[in-house]
Structures are given as C-alpha cells and as structure tokens.
C-alpha cells in the first residue's frame with residue numbers, strides 16, 4: 001500500500017475531501033501537524049474526521065521547514081513515503097521542500113515559493129513580460145513609503161497582504177485615508193492563524209476592472225493540462241468576498257481561449273512544473289490579467305463542480321501526481337447511465353451583519369430540491385463576524401443543471417430563499 005505524507009490541512013471542505021480521496025484510492029497516510037487539537041475529531045454526523053483515519057498523526061514543528069524535513073525523513077525510514085501533499089496554503093512550500101529532501105515527486109520549490117508570495121509572483125510575471133497591474137510594495141510601518149507607493153500605483157488600487165489567503169485584508173482603496181486604514185488593520189495581524197510570523201510588507205496593485213475567473217489545470221513533467229474555466233461572483237463588505245462559482249464559466253469560446261492561454265503562460269513564467277494549480281484572473285478591457293497562481297486544487301468546492309460536470313476529480317489528480325502516477329482523467333460522458341449535468345454552481349451564504357445566528361429559515365427546502373447536489377449550513381448559535389472575507393460563510397449550496405449556464409441562476413434563486421435571523425437562540 002502506498003504511503004503519503006499529509007502536511008497540515010485546511011479545516012474546511014478540502015480538509016475533508018483530500019484525506020477522503022487519499023483513503024478512497026487505497027493509499028494510507030501519515031498526518032503531520034504541529035497542533036493536532038487544531039483539527040476536529042469528528043464530522044458533524046459524529047463519524048471520525050478523515051484526517052484522523054491515517055496510519056498515524058505525528059506531531060512536529062511544521063512551521064520550521066528544516067525540522068519538518070527531518071521528521072519526514074524519520075517517518076520515511078520507518079515506513080517509506082511515496083508522496084507529500086498539503087491542502088493548506090501556508091504549508092505548500094514546506095511540502096515542496098520535504099518532497100525535494102526525500103527525492104519524491106513534487107513541484108520546483110522556488111516556483112511554489114514565488115506563487116505563495118504575491119509580490120514575488122508580480123515580479124516574476126513582470127520579468128517574463130506578462131502584462132499585469134501597476135504595483136508597488138512598502139513596509140506596513142513606513143507611512144512615507146506607503147504614500148509614495150500609493151501615488152506611484154494610482155487610485156483606485158487594491159491593498160493586499162503578500163502571504164495570506166481567503167481574501168483576508170484585501171481592500172479596494174480610492175484614496176489615501178482608506179489605504180492607511182487598510183494597512184493599519186493588516187499591521188495588527190502580525191502572525192497568521194497557524195502561528196507563522198507574517199511578512200511586514202504590503203502590496204499595492206492597480207485595481208483591475210473586469211469579470212473574474214479561474215483556470216483549473218494540472219501539470220506533469222512540465223506539461224500543463226487545463227481542465228476548464230470557472231467563473232466567480234463577488235460581494236460581501238469588501239466587494240472581494242467570493243459569493244459563488246459556476247463551472248464551466250458562462251463565457252464566449254474566444255474569451256475562454258484567451259484566459260487559458262494567459263493562465264498557462266503565467267504558470268510557465270513562474271516555473272511551476274508539477275501538481276494541480278488554480279489560477280485566478282480578471283478579464284479586463286485590455287485583456288486577461290493574473291490575480292494570483294495557487295499551486296493546489298481550487299477551494300470553495302470548485303473541484304466538486306468540475307467533478308459533477310466532467311467526472312475529473314482534481315483532489316484525486318493531486319494525490320496521483322504526488323505519488324508520481326499518471327492521473328486517470330479520462331472522464332466518461334455518463335455515470336451509471338445518467339448523463340452528466342452540463343453546469344454546476346456553488347453559492348455561499350455570506351453574513352450581512354455580525355452577531356449570533358438565531359435561525360436559518362428555508363435550509364431544509366433547499367436541501368430537498370432535486371437540483372441540489374449538496375448543501376451545508378451553520379447551526380443556530382453560531383457566532384459570526386460581518387462578511388469581510390471567505391472565512392465568514394454561513395453555508396453553501398451546490399446545484400447541478402442539464403443546461404450549460406443553468407446552474408448559477410438556480411443556485412442564486414435557492415440561496416435567496418434562505419433568510420437569517422440574528423439574536424439569542426431561543427430555547428425550545
């Protein structure tokens with residue numbers, strides 16, 4: 001039985017999907033984490049969480065890459081490891097470093113480091129002549145340099161951390177006071193949720209106007225295979241919270257080709273040569289512009305949308321690539337004699353205010369709708385902040401449709417039938 005090393009994990013959907021996919025392929029895994037207590041023991045139905053079902057949970061300081069490689073070597077000596085993966089962005093470079101240290105399949109470490117640092121990504125794309133937004137960096141604590149950087153970029157601009165995810169602290173600014181506020185907020189977040197010291201540098205980018213998409217690809221031996229293009233809807237307090245996705249994107253064939261070409265050029269430009277990759281772009285009037293390149297499968301259930309429509313299971317592809325195998329991606333037209341849906345969409349419920357969720361009305365009717373593939377919502381009593389980033393969802397619904405662009409409107413309609421009341425949870 002092949003043995004995979006999982007280095008940390010998200011606790012959201014991919015944190016369940018990935019270990020489940022590993023187990024479903026008859027592969028055993030060791031879960032390496034600095035804090036086992038960060039992860040749930042069980043799923044909501046009381047069954048053990050898939051992260052707990054590996055051959056062992058090993059505790060070691062994964063925030064120290066050298067220590068992580070050392071412990072991986074020790075595990076490897078006891079039970080040879082055939083591949084390394086993580087679903088958590090903060091550990092992608094460490095997973096690549098372990099793969100390199102143990103001589104296992106994996107992406108070029110430097111490419112992963114570039115992808116995980118938004119300012120290095122910008123610099124690498126600039127060097128390769130790939131058009132992007134005007135951008136500048138400045139230390140979060142240096143107001144004069146920040147001001148100069150903002151003037152150089154011009155308004156409107158986007159203030160963003162170089163090393164976070166889920167849209168955290170990403171803000172549009174139309175003037176200097178807003179830049180200052182956004183940077184003040186960011187300065188207060190010096191350590192990320194995994195206890196890692198954050199970069200003291202902030203990135204300012206020209207605001208790119210246009211619809212947003214992502215291109216989902218996998219790479220083996222440097223060859224890029226693109227599975228398709230997903231579209232994205234945005235909202236929330238910042239305007240940058242992901243509120244939904246549809247696969248395939250509702251897009252003219254020419255635009256699709258342009259987006260795929262831009263994503264593949266960017267992946268090549270940063271030297272990414274192995275693994276599953278999720279590239280985010282905006283289609284502006286001047287053409288496609290890269291937002292960022294994530295060297296991992298897409299989150300927010302995009303991989304589930306793709307699986308419903310194409311049969312291609314990108315978490316599974318990620319596992320196969322990590323093990324050095326050729327991915328089995330030949331998708332069948334139909335599954336068990338039932339034609340595949342032609343579109344699939346997810347819609348997230350974003351809280352409109354901070355508070356305690358007293359009740360979510362309408363979730364049972366949504367779950368029972370025949371077009372709904374899955375849905376999950378927070379329970380009453382959940383404490384929520386306002387919808388400032390992708391961490392604040394109250395739930396989501398995944399819908400499939402026999403029509404090419406049918407899933408998104410249906411998902412939107414179903415989600416709009418749900419209403420939230422806030423306040424104390426009434427005793428029943």
Ligand SMILES: Nc1ncnc2c1ncn2[C@@H]1O[C@H](COP(=O)(O)OP(=O)(O)OP(=O)(O)O)[C@@H](O)[C@H]1O
Nearest residue numbers: 133158164165166167168170205206207208240292
């Ligand atoms: N230069 C820009 N112009 C316009 N919008 C932008 C720009 N940069 C970022 N955004 C918006 O902010 C969102 C979050 O930015 P980005 O993807 O860089 O951050 P993130 O924290 O890595 O997000 P995630 O992990 O959710 O993908 C983007 O999806 C996009 O909507």
Ligand SMILES: [Mg+2]
Nearest residue numbers: 167280291292
């Ligand atoms: Mg992003």
